[in-house]
Amino acid sequence: MSYLAAFLVGLALALHVFPLDFLFPVAGLPWRPAGDAAQHMVAQRYLIADAWRWPPTFVATLNTQEGGLNTVFADSIPLLALALKGVRALLPEGFHGVGLFYGLAWVMQPVAAVWALRGAGETRILPAIGVALAAASMPAFIGRFGHAALCGHFLLLLGLGVYLRLVRRPTVARWIGAGALQVAALLVHPYLAAMTLALLGAVPATRLLRGEAFIGPGLAVGVALAAVAGVMAGFGYLGAQGDGGYGQFAMNLLSPVWPAGSWLSGWPWSPQLDATGHGGWEGYNWLGFGLLGAFVLGVVARPRGAWKLLRKHAGLALVLAALTALAVTHRVGLGEEIVLDLGPAPTALEQFRASGRFFWPVGYALLVGGMVLLAKAGRAGPVLCLAAGLVQVADATPLRRAIAEWAGGHPAWTIEAPALREAFSEGRSLTLLPSWPCVDHATGGDTFALLLETLALASERPVPASTMYVARWRTPPSCRDQALASAPLAEGEVRVILPAATPSLAPLVPDGAARCGPLGQLVVCR
Structure with missing residues (x-):
């Protein structure tokens, strides 16, 4: 009954927030994806349509000037994309699973919260509904929104539930399930895998501090880590590099208690707290009045129970403290000021540029712990858990409204979509200029957006495309736009030049006067 109630909560919220054409998109829509969602959608469409290769996430038809692309570096959510690829014959043209993943994440979030709560020993219906409502309303x-893979917070709640079960009774079957969860988290997003692995590592730590057998659990964690490393090697994750910058997108010390986006406080969601100068969105971790109320009331009502719970899960507490330290980083911000600067970060941390994300498991542990304490605070405890969940739902109203407006915004194409669709349907390849590595990262925001918009249109078919925006790469990309523009047009090639590159590259196209012409703000050569 608890799981059914949580499922219905998640389903109702998902259908309330996301339009059906967002959850189940097809080709030919009169609106375009925007921001990072366009990158993820393009990568998924090409992966679903391309031939099966090794690694399974590699496509030869995207970023062809670099020899293809491993779509794990474009946040393609491989776990879902590969499943859709297996049934692509049944899918409508242009379908991708980015919107679908949002829906799945919203449905699974409250269900996974109940799983975690039951792992802590609380099985009554009212606390279950309370934790389901609160988890579905975590700010x-x-x-x-805008980054589908990172909405997979249900994996963190599942990881917390796995910890609670393994630390109590570490059976072989549970360890196998734990290992599968780590691989699944990796194939959604590596950040999520790092967090679920940290929660798994708390199992031997807690058992050690309790004086219980820990060597076997420690070896099991090593096996799970080896499995993740093996999948990373097989799927081509290893050896990748990005822009670095650990600490640029850190969590502010005040963020968990700073009610940005809270309906009860009336504070706007944006701008977030920022002491690093890079914006505070990645470090946004307001916990919500429902969660904070449940936790504070639970501790006040049962201080001895809170201390006992902390001692019982001391290993988990140490892991959560370490994740919090990673989140605030070596340059610690309080409000708008840096209050502690420890100098350059260790090189090993440079890949975790968006370090503020590491606080997410801490928030969910506080939620589950608070609900466990409050549920046992006398006869009113379960009712108070439900009330805390309802408060959290109400408090998150502005955030749900914002994501609903984003998902249902349906911005119009800024390019001539019908004419360009026709060109792509007849073309054999797309050369898009400027290429992603040739765009100035500091000043090229509009060009990046237009590049992704053009690729989004091309991906409906999808026509092999010369370039793609990626977050990480194994071989540093190079800028060869002049050579690409100067090359003779191949048979079936569609060469699209964006406004920023038109003055410098359009004159280089051979026989450009006869083969090139304006199409809205673009120049198209065929």
Whole structure:
């Protein structure tokens, strides 16, 4: 009954927030994806349509000037994309699973919260509904819109539930399930895998501090880590590099208690707290009045129970403290000021540029712990758990409204979509200029957006495309736009030049006067 109630909560919220054409998109829509969602959608469409290769996430038809693309570096959510690829014959043209993943994440979030709560020993219906409502209304979860893979917070709640079960009774079957969860988290997003692995590592730590057998659990964690490393090697994750910058997108010390986006406080969601100068969105971790109320009331009502719970899960507490330290980083911000600067970060941390995300498991542990304490605070405890969940739902109203407006915004194409669709349907390849590595990262925001918009249109078919925006790469990309523009047009090639590159590259196209012409703000050569 608890799981059914949580499922219905998640389903109702998902259908309330996301339009059906967002959850189940097809080709030919009169609106375009925007921001990072366009990148993820393009990568998924090409992966679903391309031939099966090794690694399974590699496509030869995207970023062809670099020899293809491993779509794990474009946040393609491989776990879902590969499943859709297996049934692509049944899918409508242009279908991708980015919108679908949002829906799945919203449905699974409250279900996974109940799983975690039951792992802590609380099985009554009212606390279950309370934790389901609160988890579905976590500000850090709702505030991830625009980045589908990172909405997979249900994996963190599942990881917390796995910890609670393994630390109590570490059976072989549970360890196998734990290992599968780590691989699944990796194939959604590596950040999520790092967090679920940290929660798994708390199992031997807690057992050690309790004086219980820990060597076997420690070896099991090593096996799970080896499995993740093996999948990373097989799927081509290893050896990748990005822009670095650990600490640029850190969590502010005040963020968990700073009610940005809270309906009860009336504070706007944006701008977030920022002491680093890079914006505070990645470090946004307001916990919500429902969670804070449940936790404070639970501790006040049962201080001895709170201390006992902390001692019982001391290993988990140490892991959560370490994740919090990673989140605030070596340059610690309080409000708008840096209050502690420890100098350059260790090189090993440079890949975790968006370090503020590491607080997410801490928030969910506080939620589950608070609900466990409050549920046992006398006869009124379960009712108070439900009330805390309802408060959290109400408090998150502005955030749900914001994501609903984003998902249902349906911005119009800024390019001539019908004419360009026709060109792509007849073309054999797309050369898009400027290429992604040739765009100035500091000043090229509009060009990046237009590049992704053009690729989004091309991906409906999808026509092999020369370039793609990626977050990480194994071989540093190079800028060869002049050579690409100067090359003779191949048979079936569609060469699209964006406004920023038109003055410098359009004159280089051979026989350009006869083969090139304006199409809205673009120049198209065929």
